[in-house]
Amino acid sequence: MRAVSNGIFKIEKILVIIAIPIMLIAMVFDIFYRYFLNSPLIWGQELTLYTFVWTSFLGASMSIKTKEAVAVTIFVDKLNIKLKNLLILIGLFISAVFAVSILYLSINWITNPNILMQKSVTTQIPMIFMYFCIPLSLLFMSIHFINWFIESLRVSREGKVIE
């Protein structure tokens, strides 16, 4: 599981390293064409917007991997190691179940035939390309959560504090 999670994290990093420059370049081109050449680009705004949505959801999964997502730690920090580890394990288990359930919902949603008919407003690109970031990032997030849970289980068996 750890290898899968690490591999996914690598893929996520590569994707955002590609996505963020695209977002920025598309935005700069869009502004340049609109204000200086007076001929707005058709694809500029949509490209920036959807690379932003993709980056956000991929980054969300990455924030679980790097354990940076904001959580309230003040309560568990006051407890002894055993109880603290137990509560964190429960929390990670619930999170993993939630991620998998939303993943399941999103697969049901994206495979709905109606989705294939939706197209973006200006460029008429099928929305499924944009929507695909939701199930993909939820899949990645689920794997990171499951990996986090398994690792924490091991750490807690060894009697150490879960990070």
Place this chain on the structure above:
Amino acid sequence: MTLTMIIFAILLMVRIPIAIVLGISGIVLLVVSGNSGMLINSPQRLFSSLESYSLLAIPLFMLAGEIMNKGGITSRLITFTQKFVGHFRGGLAYVNIVTNTFLASIIGSAAAQIAMMSKIMIPAMEKEGYKREFGAVTTAAAGMLGPIIPPSMLFIIYGAAASVSIGDMFLAGILPGILLSLAFILLVAYIGYKDQFPSKPKVAWSERVKSFFTIIPALLVPGILIWGIVTGVFTPTESAGIACLIALIVSFIFYRDIKVNDLPGIFINTAISTAIVTLLIAMANIFGWAMTFERVPQTIAEWMTTVTSNPIIFLILVNVLFLILGMLVEGIALIIILTPIFVPILPAYGIDPVHFGVLICMNVTIGILTPPVGSGLFLATSLGKVSIEAFVKEVWPFVVVAIIVLLLVTFIPQLTLWIPSIVAN
């Protein structure tokens, strides 16, 4: 709803990320209110909550800030302010505040500023004979300017949630930000006089002018932002894009501290720090959507209006509520969750949503300095290697000063609304 709130509280206590807690609570609320059929739409809600040009400004401003910091702007700003205010009694404390004021016009987040400045200012202040905890406290307090002086992540998030012009929010933050900065300077002057802080010889004007030239390129960022909003040429999101471009040009051509190899790391950091905010927004959207089925916002609004019909008492209650909640919960999460509940009741009290937005953002920003939960407190104490107890002992004068400024902003709406109104005319 009560069941959902209990679940919400329990989930928070077992250290589940707040964004995930919001998502779970939203789903639970949908199920218990008999709207399970709507569950299938929740992925669509997640997607559409971020399909917003206003929110696009968040990663762009973060990227500009990251590039500027790696590009060496922070150290140049410090050198510049040192030449101007460094010679006064307590010089480095002024340098800290004034540098943070400039930095706040480039960066929109308190946490980012505190992280950047703590590493440099706390050791520097200790070296010159200040107490280490005083250095940490000054840095963390001055970091509060980040989300008040434009650009500001909090203002973008509030503006998007309240359907208020982000340009107006940015303009409204200018005076409160300057006021807060001045108030901190006065406080440092008083403490410096009382504790006999060190002072240094003055710097020659020729050197001052020279150091000013080094920071001009960096000042283009706030310049273009304000110019774009005032003339209406750029939206805040577009100026964020231009700010990135300027940051790249300044860092690669003028300062040359940055290397191309640094960029992938900057992009990854930007993606993660953006996502920490946007995942909260997306999940809060599901929670807020589920609440509307239960008519929760309306119920709270009706209850609020029965408590008081006096706008001043209402604003005092809001300040107390947000200050207390801000001590316990991360500020961005609070703004995301509570904005949709409060904004619809504002017309009943005749309160301008721009004024209200600046107020609640100031409230939650004060919360970053206070225990038990404060991101600024945690950052400054861990980066500055200061104990939380020592920090808290020193921080209260800054918190009191910030609350006084907050009260001024609360009761003098012109402080926020004057600049947007002259620009509108």
